[in-house]
Amino acid sequence: MITVSNVTKFYSDFKALDDVSLVIPDGSLTALLGPSGSGKTSLLRVIAGLEEPDAGTVVISGQDVTHVRPQGRNIGFVFQHYAAFKHMTVRDNVAFGLTIRKKPKAQIDARVDELLGIVGLAGYHDRYPNQLSGGQRQRMALARALAVDPKVLLLDEPFGALDAKVREELRAWLRRLHDEVHVTTVLVTHDQEEAMDVAGHIVVMNAGRIEQVGTPREVYENPQTEFVLRFLGPVATLRGRLVRPHDLVLSRLPAPGSVAGKVNRVTHLGFEVRVEVRTHDDELVTAQLTRGEAWHLGIEAGDEVHITAESSPRRPGAGAVDPIAAR
Numbered sequence: 001m002i003t004v005s006n007v008t009k010f011y012s013d014f015k016a017l018d019d020v021s022l023v024i025p026d027g028s029l030t031a032l033l034g035p036s037g038s039g040k041t042s043l044l045r046v047i048a049g050l051e052e053p054d055a056g057t058v059v060i061s062g063q064d065v066t067h068v069r070p071q072g073r074n075i076g077f078v079f080q081h082y083a084a085f086k087h088m089t090v091r092d093n094v095a096f097g098l099t100i101r102k103k104p105k106a107q108i109d110a111r112v113d114e115l116l117g118i119v120g121l122a123g124y125h126d127r128y129p130n131q132l133s134g135g136q137r138q139r140m141a142l143a144r145a146l147a148v149d150p151k152v153l154l155l156d157e158p159f160g161a162l163d164a165k166v167r168e169e170l171r172a173w174l175r176r177l178h179d180e181v182h183v184t185t186v187l188v189t190h191d192q193e194e195a196m197d198v199a200g201h202i203v204v205m206n207a208g209r210i211e212q213v214g215t216p217r218e219v220y221e222n223p224q225t226e227f228v229l230r231f232l233g234p235v236a237t238l239r240g241r242l243v244r245p246h247d248l249v250l251s252r253l254p255a256p257g258s259v260a261g262k263v264n265r266v267t268h269l270g271f272e273v274r275v276e277v278r279t280h281d282d283e284l285v286t287a288q289l290t291r292g293e294a295w296h297l298g299i300e301a302g303d304e305v306h307i308t309a310e311s312s313p314r315r316p317g318a319g320a321v322d323p324i325a326a327r
């Protein structure tokens with residue numbers, strides 16, 4: 001378990017972290033999610049010991065490590081622009097931490113084989129980093145970080161520099177890897193889809209503070225602040241109330257609490273259909289329908305419709321969100 005208590009971090013007179021407290025459970029995969037400058041990297045660096053906080057403490061597995069150097073914390077790291085040792089083979093890069101700990105050669109060879117298998121680079125022992133693709137290099141970096149059996153794995157935008165398709169593959173792969181090795185993992189990302197896709201817990205950060213902590217479902221379906229609601233997905237405004245566009249229901253006939261309007265535009269985006277409605281109070285509202293729903297309604301520009309806002313957690317069958325059962 002990682003326990004961060006009342007951590008404040010200044011860079012000169014700029015407060016990058018403002019009284020941050022957080023508990024990261026053992027074996028979890030936690031994403032620190034927030035816009036650029038919200039303090040994600042600073043928090044990760046404080047956990048890693050690369051930055052010392054101005055106030056507060058960091059405890060890892062019961063040990064107060066606030067003033068312990070990174071080398072003494074038993075953590076593994078991977079950064080976005082991972083600096084591999086270019087003159088060393090994949091084998092030697094992965095073995096590095098074990099070699100400097102003077103482990104026996106047979107033990108190192110066995111561990112390297114095992115790790116290269118886990119990260120999908122079996123047989124790549126003798127290549128050099130410049131003979132690998134970007135995604136393969138990041139996987140080698142993960143193998144290297146895992147080699148010394150860290151208690152905690154810290155990843156700062158590890159797939160940030162890669163193209164969308166490779167990122168997606170690596171995310172799926174990271175999830176599987178985490179299921180296999182269960183090392184407590186903290187991942188920094190500014191990409192909400194990446195966080196929702198890969199993490200079991202999401203810590204939403206804004207301006208040096210934590211806005212909300214929860215499972216992907218909790219933070220998406222029960223956002224505690226307007227910031228979280230807006231950061232995690234699109235929002236529409238209906239009579240001043242903020243809702244997700246897919247929680248807007250359109251009907252031909254008025255319903256209790258519905259708002260009347262005229263369809264401005266219908267956009268077909270494959271599975272999704274966006275319907276822009278100008279209400280009679282002159283609000284412009286975009287509802288998101290499935291193709292089936294849109295077809296069923298047979299809606300076209302110029303039609304009169306009635307809009308109702310539904311909140312997804314209360315939709316029949318969905319039930320309340322159970323923080324334990326969700327993911």
Ligand SMILES: Nc1ncnc2c1ncn2[C@@H]1O[C@H](COP(=O)(O)OP(=O)(O)OP(=O)(O)O)[C@@H](O)[C@H]1O
Pocket residue numbers: 011012014016034035036037038039040041042043190
């Ligand atoms: N070494 C530093 N000296 C001065 N200011 C810094 C330093 N490192 C970070 N900052 C500032 O602290 C704030 C938080 O930075 P941090 O890197 O933690 O944010 P972030 O959420 O990780 O952002 P990004 O997604 O852009 O990396 C930013 O405003 C940044 O400019």
